[in-house]
Amino acid sequence: MSEHIQLGDIRVEVQRKKNKHAHLYVYPPDGRVHISAPLHMGLDALRAFAISRLSWIKAQQRQMLAQPRETEREYLNRESHQVWGRRYLLEVIEVDAAPVVELKHSTLVLRVRPGSDEARREALLDAWYRQQLRAKLPALLDKWQAAMGVNVRRILVQRMKTRWGGCNPRTGNIRLNTELPKKPPECLEYILVHELLHLVEPTHNARFLALMDKFMPQWRQIKDELNRLPVRHEEWGHSVT
Structure with a gap:
């Protein structure tokens, strides 16, 4: 009960x-x-x-x-999207070929097959954002695992409504939010350091805070920046779990 x-x-x-x-x-x-x-x-x-x-x-x-909310995305031309904290305008190009997402100057180019609907465009961009996040991880893990003396077993990149990351110290698994590639790169690094540190100290006690101060003295400023940035538009309800 x-x-x-x-x-x-x-x-x-x-x-x-x-x-x-x-x-x-x-x-x-x-x-x-x-x-x-x-x-x-x-x-x-x-x-x-x-x-x-x-x-x-x-x-x-x-x-x-x-905290501000993003407007609902429709995945149309000239729509604004964020990539690592920078604003890009979406350009949708319909072409009878395999889908491609790429950055060109201030444009986020999405090449899709003719007739692709909003759900398909969203899925393609979500997959691309996941790839961007995973591409950043090897260098960050090399840096911080060595500095902390820890080893993460597995990193899961997931859409999460209630938190930016999570750690299970028992399994050694870490979860990261798929929204992080839209934020400045230092936000991803802060969240990763935070979750890696839970492999050393599972709770947010005084020792945890002291270790955060030791490894990343500016973490509070980055946290404040992350909390000020707009979050994804969702049909939020009171039963989020």
């Missing part, structure tokens, strides 16, 4: 896991609040924990609700 805590008009979802400590998350786009709680921790203790972080929760929710 699902559990929750009500703090005024804020509903805090509770999920039981084999954690040693409780972890609090505020998820975009609408500031949904979630606690990953140890099996033994009672709701009264979890309520006290949530109340102690209430000002932080509200600050995170205000920031998320204020």
Whole structure:
């Protein structure tokens, strides 16, 4: 049975896991609040924990609700698209040949077969963005795995609605959001460093923050930049998981 805590008009979802400590998350786009709680921790203790972080929760929710949204994409000529933080205008060329996506000066060229619909164009560009992300990873992994003394087992590039990345310290797997190739390159590096560091320290405790400061002293500025940039247009609902 699902559990929750009500703090005024804020509903805090509770999920039981084999954690040693409780972890609090505020998820975009609408500031949904979630606690990953140890099996033994009672709701009264979890309520006290949530109340102690209430000002932080509200600050995170205000920031998320204020973050701008991209307009809905239709994949038409002259539409604006971002690649590594730079603006490009889409040029759709219909040609009876294999699809190709390429950058030319300030233009993002999409060559598609005649009659390709919006869904097909979106799928082709999504696949291209994934390729751009994966092309950046080898150099970044060589740099940061050596610096941290860690080895990631597998990196999964996925569309994610609620976070930029994720790490499972038990399996050694890291997930990265397919939206990252639209942001400045330092944003991808920051997210990768953050997730790699969870292989050293699974929680966002004082040690984790100190290590982030050690490896990437400017990480807070990059995080703020990422949080100010427009996020993907979605039909967001309150049941995002």
